[in-house]
Amino acid sequence: MNEEHLLKLHFPANPDRLCLVRALVKRAAGIAGCNSDLAEKLVIAVNEACMNVIQHAYKGDYSGEIVLEILNNDNRLLFRVEDYAAPIDLECVKPRDLDDIRPGGLGTYFIQEIMDECTMGHLEDGVGNYLEMIKIIK
Amino acid sequence: MNEEHLLKLHFPANPDRLCLVRALVKRAAGIAGCNSDLAEKLVIAVNEACMNVIQHAYKGDYSGEIVLEILNNDNRLLFRVEDYAAPIDLECVKPRDLDDIRPGGLGTYFIQEIMDECTMGHLEDGVGNYLEMIKIIK
Amino acid sequence: MKINTREEGGYAIIELIGEVDLSCSPAARKQILACLKANRSLLVDLKAVTYIDSSGVASLVEGYQTAKKLNLKFGLIGVSDSAMSVLRLARLDKVFPIHANVKERLREDG
Amino acid sequence: MKINTREEGGYAIIELIGEVDLSCSPAARKQILACLKANRSLLVDLKAVTYIDSSGVASLVEGYQTAKKLNLKFGLIGVSDSAMSVLRLARLDKVFPIHANVKERLREDG
Numbered sequence: 089m090n091e092e093h094l095l096k097l098h099f100p101a102n103p104d105r106l107c108l109v110r111a112l113v114k115r116a117a118g119i120a121g122c123n124s125d126l127a128e129k130l131v132i133a134v135n136e137a138c139m140n141v142i143q144h145a146y147k148g149d150y151s152g153e154i155v156l157e158i159l160n161n162d163n164r165l166l167f168r169v170e171d172y173a174a175p176i177d178l179e180c181v182k183p184r185d186l187d188d189i190r191p192g193g194l195g196t197y198f199i200q201e202i203m204d205e206c207t208m209g210h211l212e213d214g215v216g217n218y219l220e221m222i223k224i225i226k
Numbered sequence: 227m228n229e230e231h232l233l234k235l236h237f238p239a240n241p242d243r244l245c246l247v248r249a250l251v252k253r254a255a256g257i258a259g260c261n262s263d264l265a266e267k268l269v270i271a272v273n274e275a276c277m278n279v280i281q282h283a284y285k286g287d288y289s290g291e292i293v294l295e296i297l298n299n300d301n302r303l304l305f306r307v308e309d310y311a312a313p314i315d316l317e318c319v320k321p322r323d324l325d326d327i328r329p330g331g332l333g334t335y336f337i338q339e340i341m342d343e344c345t346m347g348h349l350e351d352g353v354g355n356y357l358e359m360i361k362i363i364k
Numbered sequence: 365m366k367i368n369t370r371e372e373g374g375y376a377i378i379e380l381i382g383e384v385d386l387s388c389s390p391a392a393r394k395q396i397l398a399c400l401k402a403n404r405s406l407l408v409d410l411k412a413v414t415y416i417d418s419s420g421v422a423s424l425v426e427g428y429q430t431a432k433k434l435n436l437k438f439g440l441i442g443v444s445d446s447a448m449s450v451l452r453l454a455r456l457d458k459v460f461p462i463h464a465n466v467k468e469r470l471r472e473d474g
Numbered sequence: 475m476k477i478n479t480r481e482e483g484g485y486a487i488i489e490l491i492g493e494v495d496l497s498c499s500p501a502a503r504k505q506i507l508a509c510l511k512a513n514r515s516l517l518v519d520l521k522a523v524t525y526i527d528s529s530g531v532a533s534l535v536e537g538y539q540t541a542k543k544l545n546l547k548f549g550l551i552g553v554s555d556s557a558m559s560v561l562r563l564a565r566l567d568k569v570f571p572i573h574a575n576v577k578e579r580l581r582e583d584g
């Protein structure tokens with residue numbers, strides 16, 4: 089097992105900062121050996137995960153902190169997004185039916201389509217949530 | 227005073243990771259309202275600061291950790307680079323005379339040329355060093 | 365993101381330029397809905413979109429549905445590769461009327 | 475970074491492509507010095523350099539000095555804007571022989 093810590097980014101839950109996340113994920117994916125098509129897809133998934141934290145966990149409170157960690161475990165690329173908002177209702181997190189054309193409900197679908205494994209949960213100390221997304225790099 | 231925490235990045239002292247730093251600084255400078263010329267210069271300075279930590283503080287030990295923090299204080303953009311290597315000899319940190327054409331000795335010169343203020347020091351607990359670089363954004 | 369607006373072939377054209385993400389999709393949404401509410405048929409030009417996230421796509425879906433309700437024409441033109449790959453992921457590439465440019469759209473309008 | 479090598483007008487040409495930073499400047503340095511040690515006059519083509527840091531610049535300086543010592547010709551061609559702005563910052567834009575392309579360099583060689 090060859091675990092490699094690619095990076096850890098702390099940033100405020102401000103939509104302005106999403107461009108930082110995208111730039112970083114794109115480069116990190118490149119370092120991990122992803123081609124640019126895959127890197128673009130990973131950017132989409134992680135961007136949506138952070139958007140969801142901003143919109144649904146922090147509900148627009150820009151002072152909340154988000155932590156994005158990227159690890160490379162023998163070609164399993166792990167993206168962990170952590171927040172310190174109130175614990176969310178994990179049952180509510182699901183995509184809309186795509187046949188029902190309406191605004192919204194796409195983010196979680198994008199994430200599921202792009203990633204190979206997703207795990208969401210509450211942090212241990214009663215405050216905060218995490219989403220771990222794994223992509224197997226061939 | 228309108229202090230804005232733009233981001234904090236932790237990454238290993240591996241030259242492979244410098245591309246992450248550059249992508250991030252470029253975007254952060256954009257968020258802070260720098261034009262692309264200035265953003266490019268800030269990228270150069272911060273990249274050199276991180277290179278110096280990799281080469282001179284960690285002396286090539288890629289497992290060392292570097293922390294880059296970017297804050298925006300009323301148009302004073304602050305870049306703080308922190309390492310946890312042995313305390314360095316602060317007297318040694320100086321650029322070469324540019325008339326003496328030889329490889330090396332350019333990084334600190336670039337940083338001084340680009341930034342408006344630089345402060346270097348040791349961390350309090352006896353391990354580690356910091357470099358704070360400030361750029362006034364007009 | 366920047367927004368340029370123009371008129372062409374009886375359509376209002378809203379051109380979105382750059383990254384359409386959560387930091388600016390509300391502005392795009394506002395412009396799209398304002399245009400439709402002014403009773404104008406609308407094409408959204410995505411040729412210069414370098415990134416669009418689900419909130420940007422949601423604004424387009426809302427435009428599409430509002431246009432339908434108001435009996436106005438709506439569509440996308442010049443969709444960039446990066447925008448198209450997101451529309452495909454959302455399976456909306458077969459839902460929106462998409463044309464290369466205004467001329468192509470007008471040809472189809474007949 | 476990628477490195478392409480070719481021959482033109484009696485020069486060995488080493489073309490550096492992409493970002494020349496600490497992660498790859500040792501490879502560029504090695505290639506430059508190997509070429510000079512094989513007694514070849516050398517032009518380093520920087521037209522596709524999107525970023526060069528001080529370690530990349532140091533490799534060029536070392537090439538320049540090694541060439542001088544070995545009585546070989548050395549120079550830069552096609553320097554990209556981004557590379558030029560770093561050379562200017564280092565005040566090396568007046569030190570290195572810099573030409574637009576091999577042809578310009580040959581014209582100056584006479």
Ligand SMILES: Nc1ncnc2c1ncn2[C@@H]1O[C@H](COP(=O)(O)OP(=O)(O)O)[C@@H](O)[C@H]1O
Nearest residue numbers: 140141144145176180181182192193194195196
């Ligand atoms: N990080 C999160 N925290 C809390 N709720 C979430 C989170 N992510 C998703 N959700 C819930 O899942 C639903 C679907 O999310 P998504 O597919 O991204 O679409 P949208 O954000 O447009 O509603 C959201 O409406 C929300 O209720």
Ligand SMILES: Nc1ncnc2c1ncn2[C@@H]1O[C@H](COP(=O)(O)OP(=O)(O)O)[C@@H](O)[C@H]1O
Nearest residue numbers: 278279282283314318319320330331332333334
């Ligand atoms: N972060 C640092 N830690 C320890 N020493 C440093 C650091 N930064 C610079 N130095 C010292 O300052 C000198 C000049 O640095 P610089 O101008 O970047 O050129 P170079 O790295 O090519 O030597 C270095 O050779 C080193 O001795």
